[in-house]
Amino acid sequence: MTVNYQTHMPAAAAHSASHGHDHAHDDGSKTVLGFWIYLMSDCLIFASLFATFGVLGTSAAGGPGARDLFDLPYVAAETALLLISSFTFGLASIALQAGKRDAVATWLMVTFALGLGFIAMEVHEFTHLVEIGAGPDRSAFLSAYFTLVGTHGLHVTAGLVWLAIMIHQLFVFGLDGLTRRRLACLSLFWHFLDLVWICVFTFVYLRGVIV
């Protein structure tokens, strides 16, 4: 656009030229790529939290350790909820490609319910730990645990808010370019959270019980 002004193009012509230019490239792929770059920076936040947990994971300060606290069948149930919700979001993506608005909304609602179940289980787990005196102030191990798993939980909660907003937008705006682009970003976000959870159940819960 600067080039247009330097070549003394009439303002109106310059405007229409840049206008047409913007539209030709506005297919949403740059938005999704930008969102992917954000997700990768989010990966680095989780990487530092995992590194912190890796260093402090055995520093229980004489308090309860991973083996005393973690209930693996309970964690397996949380894992199942999140994995199934990732799959139902995939079904919503397929309905999106087929242009079926009501099917997209239905699968997003199922995904929301499963995600809510996951968060409810996690909140229950955290309150139980605090009640038995194993809160984040008990030891370095528990500080690192609550920070890492809590950060993941906050991301899932943000995903739930986003899901609710998108379900509302589907009914108000339908499947237009904007809602499609937003759902493409939310899809990456939701699947990404399941990827982080694979690392959480492996390196926090399972590893904690082994070591």
Add this chain to the structure above:
Amino acid sequence: MSAHNPLRSYVGGFLLSLALTALSFGTVMAGGVRPDLALSAISVLAVAQLVVQLVFFLHLGTAPEQRHNTVIFILTALLITTVVTGSLWVMHNANVNMMPMSPRTSVGD
């Protein structure tokens, strides 16, 4: 691959993830496996599941429209590996060499 039949891609990814998750939990909950072996097993299973979900759910691959995301992810994975292994290595060394109670803190260690 996923462009041809998206449903097969999601179902396949889901079933593989389910199987890998069950193997991970099974290895630890069954007990009786040597700790170092169990740790290696669940690490390999986790990496396998990460790859499965990256390909089947996040559609990473070598197709022209996937290449940008894939390259950015590989660079991020390199950064993550550096941050995590570097932190664990440095802190482990600090722990071994500087803790007064550690049995390995002898002269000439």
